Amino acid sequence: MATLALPGRRALAVDHRAVGRFTMATALVAVLAYLVLAPLIRLQLKAFTGPGGNSYHAAFARDGFGRTLLYTVGLALGSLLIALVLGTWLAWASTRLPRRLRFLSVFPVLPIVVPAIALVVGWAFLLAPGPGYLNAVLRKLPWWSGDTTGPINIYSLPWIVIITGFSLTSFVYLFVRAAFANIGADFLEAAQVCGSPGYQVFFRVTLPLLRPALTYGGGVALLLGLGQLTGPLLLGTNEGITVLTTDMYNQVSSTPVDYGLAAAIGSPLLGFGLLVVLGQKFLLGDQRRFVTHGGKGFRSSARPSKIAAVGIVLFSLTATVLPLIGLLIVSLSRYWTKNVRPSTFTLDNFRKVLEASATRDAIQNSVVYSLIAVLIVLPIGFAAASILLRGRRYPVLAPILDFLVTLPLGVPAVLFGVGFLVTYSQKPFVLYGTRWVMILVYVTLMLPFATRMQLSGLIALGDSYEEASRVSGAGPVRTKLRVILPLMRSSLGGAAALMFVLLTQEFTASVLVRSLHTQVMGTVLFDSWGSGFFPLVAAVALIMSAVTAVGVAVALVAGGSDSLNAL
Structure with a gap:
């Protein structure tokens, strides 16, 4: 018993x-x-509160809501395109850095480390139509020598898209870099032996193997682009550029506060977010299809390239160092003007x-x-x-x-x-x-x-x-x-x-x-x-x-x- x-x-x-x-x-x-x-x-x-018991009608029937929705989608898709192109190229470049320059692989992540609001303000100091430092330099060139403002307007939608794309590039880079490093040379050599030229190898072999990384990284960048508030709020307000996030902010920061209207305005963002998350799962399916090596005898396909190092440095200078320089100059000045006088720095x-x-x-x-x-x-x-x-x-x-x-x-x-x-x-x-x-x-x-x-x-x-x-x-x-x-x-x-x-x-x-x-x-x-x-x-x-x-x-x-x- x-x-x-x-x-x-x-x-x-x-x-x-x-x-x-x-x-x-x-x-x-x-x-x-x-x-x-x-x-x-x-x-x-x-x-579901408000006039008639429903704030959706009040939100969507307002004048200009269609334009707001269009600006939101345009900002998200435009910045996503920039992030995918730059992030993928930088990821490729980081796997081809010479051994003594591999520390440069950290540089594309700097736009994440530096606060986004600081970078946006730095870009404003550089590219504001009047006192922007870079604009002042560009106006010395023959093409714009007669202009008193511009030629670039940082407060316009295209430039808000560009600087947002720079900040989102780092997220795509983080995902795609690891995927590039894990692509074995055997796959590429097999395609080349079969007679495929370089561009066909990239589009038929490399790009499909990067699908999980591009899907995750692109999905994250798209979601962040849809939810952008910093750039549109600080820069777009001057030009009357309103996206869904700034529209929501205006509703809860004004008097009287209308939470119902703000909630209805944000509903498309919630729907977009859920669609992106579900779309990621659908596009990836069985991820075992994307395994590129089994560990034993793995050889990376990366070959050192000095051009890769130059590209990474140029991106870092443009996306991070330039706006920080703008911040530094203004912070040491008594007033923000287009003229830089080091003798007055304080x-x-x-x-x-x-x-x-x-x-x-x-x-x-x-x-x-x-x-x-x-x-x-x-x-x-x-x-x-x-x-x-x-x-x-x-x-x-x-x-x-x-x-x-x-x-x-x-x-x-x-x-x-x-x-x-x-x-x-x-x-x-x-x-x-x-x-x-x-x-x-x-x-x-x-x-x-x-x-x-x-x-x-x-x-x-x-x-x-x-x-x-x-x-x-x-x-x-x-x-x-x-x-x-x-x-x-x-x-x-x-x-x-x-x-x-x-x-x-x-x-x-x-x-x-x-x-x-x-x-x-x-x-x-x-x-x-x-x-x-x-x-x-x-x-x-x-x-x-x-x-x-x-x-x-x-x-x-x-x-x-x-x-x-x-x-």
Whole structure:
């Protein structure tokens, strides 16, 4: 009888642990469901209020809404095209850098590290029709020597598209670079042996193998293009250029506030986001079709090229260094004019900014809110990644969890900003005006990055380390803490670095949920821009960039030398 009872007890113990894991997984899904879905649902419920009980008619029937929709699509598609072309070329170039110049592969990522709002302001200082420094230089050329303004107008839609495309190029580059590096030389040599010229090899062999990377990277760039607020708000307002995001912002920042109208205006963005996410899954299908090497005997197809190094340097100078130079010149000047006089340069603007309590509080808030959000979302992302890795154990929960952690990437941040403003300014959780509403929206926006980057690290580790630890008698918790997490140091460091970068420069959601006591660097910079004293604006932008750079350096040092590859 005793022999028969023992297996039953073991089975009961196993079932008890399984029930415990399932309960914890269910609790995680429930919390994330409320965090992600509640703001969007509340927002859509608001859209059914207003005149006649429906704000959709009021939103879509307004004069100029069709033009707003057209500008939104044009901005997204135009910037996507630029990002795909430049990002793919830069990814190709990064795999062909000579050995001593491989550090240049970091340069195309700089537009992510430098705050987007700082780059936009820098471009305004360079290409404003009148006092823009580059325009002043161009007007010295014979073609435009008689002009008093221009020839470039940074406030026009084409140039807003161009600078947005520069910023989105980095996201495409991050995805496509790894794919290029993993294409084996055997594939290309086989095509060449069959007589295919170089351009046919690229379009018939290389490009199809890049489909997953281009689909993911292009999808991310398209979603970010649709949700752009910084460029259109700071630059497009002067020319009457309105996109859906700026239209939403105007509705919630004016008096009286019309949340229902703002929600209805943002509905196309929500629909576009869901279509892009579903389209990615449909286009990729079975990803095993895109495996390019099996590990043994793999030879990279990359051949060193000095032209590749020149191209990467030129992009970095154009997309990042030039606007930073514009910021530096204005920040050292007493006034912003087209004339540069080094003899009048002063550090007074930096002194005024750092002495202002509002700026110091904003810097502190940005760092503290970002750190707290990263510390919260990292373990959440690890738990979510662990569940997704063992999806067979959770056939119902895993797909739901996958959808929840992906959705914040598919929904523009402006929608979450308005949604959190609506949700947490009323019962049961009245958090508006406190730091926690900022931190919660930051955590929500970072869920895709925290989960995906750690999931990639877990997949790369495999099961052997965990199995060996458990055979040695270690429990699940000890195995995670003593074995898995140390081995994932680079993935954790890369995830922390990326999220800290994105959060310290976050503007779109922050400007909507901020209060007088919860200002961050991006919102202070925006308010300074509105005041019209541009040397102080430039000083704030450079300080914001410096804080972000220091945070990235600390995260990369803590994560080890491989953190940048994980990023």
